[in-house]
Amino acid sequence: MDILGYSGSGWLSSALYLLLLVLLSSRPKGESESSAFTGLIQGAILLILLVHGIQLHDSVFTPEGFVFGFAQDLSLIAWVGLAFYWFQSWFLPISSLRWLVLFFALICSALPALFSGTLISxxxxxxxxxxxxxxxxxxxxxxxxxxxxxxxxxxxxxxxxxxxxxxxxxxxxxxxxxxxxxxxxxxxxxxxxxxxxxxxxxxxxxxxxxxxxxxxxxxxxxxxxxxxxxxxxxxxxxxxxxxxxxxxxxxxxxxxxxxxxxxxxxxxxxxxxxxxxxxxxx
Structure with missing residues (x-):
């Protein structure tokens, strides 16, 4: 498995999650979120979901075969949770969940770069x-x-x-x-x-x-x-x-x-x- 190549993509998605959290924290406290800002954040989440999804695909479906472990499992769980959040946030008042979901995804997206998993039959x-x-x-x-x-x-x-x-x-x-x-x-x-x-x-x-x-x-x-x-x-x-x-x-x-x-x-x-x-x- 190309651990070095994968590590780069793993850290890339983690860095993007971190940048997004910094962007969210830059909004002045007490200031209502404008529709333009909300649209920007939603677009950024979708972009990071794509990057994280590609990272997951490359870490699980390798030239050697199907690789999986607790790190890939947590990363995939975080990705699915964030995808559900992104979709439901268009229809339900759950923007308050955004910080928790993104922070969870930040941590979990980095794990496969540290733990390579096991080759499955x-x-x-x-x-x-x-x-x-x-x-x-x-x-x-x-x-x-x-x-x-x-x-x-x-x-x-x-x-x-x-x-x-x-x-x-x-x-x-x-x-x-x-x-x-x-x-x-x-x-x-x-x-x-x-x-x-x-x-x-x-x-x-x-x-x-x-x-x-x-x-x-x-x-x-x-x-x-x-x-x-x-x-x-x-x-x-x-x-x-x-x-x-x-x-x-x-x-x-x-x-x-x-x-x-x-x-x-x-x-x-x-x-x-x-x-x-x-x-x-x-």
């Missing part, structure tokens, strides 16, 4: 079952990542409203929180993300359980990845049932979302990280 990758499972899994985790960031933003907003978070009056953070939609609107947006993300996660988890032999070339094994994936699925399912039956909301819902997402990351990223970095196995 070409036989598995050519299987249509594997391809479908891989695409749906990536989209579901990316969408649920966006929901988790949204939940973290709600937590900050809730604490600020209840004066449990010290914020300097007239500071950039204070104006940022004031620009957020009402908590009820934020909560409604959160559950809209969760409904779609959970549906895709269900398809991912149960396709993996039922078609393990076809997908991965081996019978179902209840390893750490499978166990954490099931824990995450049950947590998200419990959250949505509690929302439907008893109207669960507020801090309890936010904590539930973050707990479920932590289990999801441990399943799809944590297991790869332990194998590749800590145990140094392929």
């Amino acid at each position: 070409p036989t598995a990758v050519s299987d249509p079952w594997f391809k479908g499972h891989f695409i749906v899994a990536t989209i579901s985790v990316g969408l649920l990542s966006l929901a988790a960031m949204h939940a973290m933003l709600m937590s900050v907003q809730d604490r600020a409203l209840h004066r449990q978070l010290a914020i300097i009056p007239n500071s950039r953070v204070a104006h940022w929180i004031e620009d957020l939609p009402p908590l009820m609107t934020m909560e409604s947006l959160l559950f809209n993300l969760l409904y779609v993300g959970f549906a895709l996660l269900s398809l991912t988890v149960f396709s993996g359980l039922l078609f393990s032999q076809a997908l991965f070339g081996k019978p179902l094994v209840f390893d750490h990845k499978t166990i954490f994936a099931l824990i995450s699925w049950f947590l998200f399912a419990g959250l949505l049932v509690a929302r439907w039956r008893v109207g669960l909301r507020g801090r309890a819902a936010v904590r539930w979302v973050l707990s479920a997402y932590t289990a999801l990351l441990l399943a799809y990223v944590g297991s790869r990280f332990v194998l590749e970095v800590i145990l140094q196995r392929v």
Whole structure:
């Protein structure tokens, strides 16, 4: 694999994310965002998505074959999350998520330049079952990542409203929180993300359980990845049932979302990280 060539493109997308964050911070505090500025930022995000997407393609589809690992997984999750954000931001009041999504993408886009990943069996990758499972899994985790960031933003907003978070009056953070939609609107947006993300996660988890032999070339094994994936699925399912039956909301819902997402990351990223970095196995 051309690590030097890839590293250049990896750092390029990270540098572009950093420049965009600097541009966002240059806007005077308290000043409303003009439509021209919003259009500029949206155009810049689209451009960086293209650069980041090319970087991902080159790091995963190499001359040696399909290369994947925890770094590529996180980078892809961040890319999907940002793509969802970019599309939905045209229709929904979620501009407040922009900083979190871009910062997450900044960190994750640099990881494949540092961790090269593992060469995956070409036989598995050519299987249509594997391809479908891989695409749906990536989209579901990316969408649920966006929901988790949204939940973290709600937590900050809730604490600020209840004066449990010290914020300097007239500071950039204070104006940022004031620009957020009402908590009820934020909560409604959160559950809209969760409904779609959970549906895709269900398809991912149960396709993996039922078609393990076809997908991965081996019978179902209840390893750490499978166990954490099931824990995450049950947590998200419990959250949505509690929302439907008893109207669960507020801090309890936010904590539930973050707990479920932590289990999801441990399943799809944590297991790869332990194998590749800590145990140094392929």
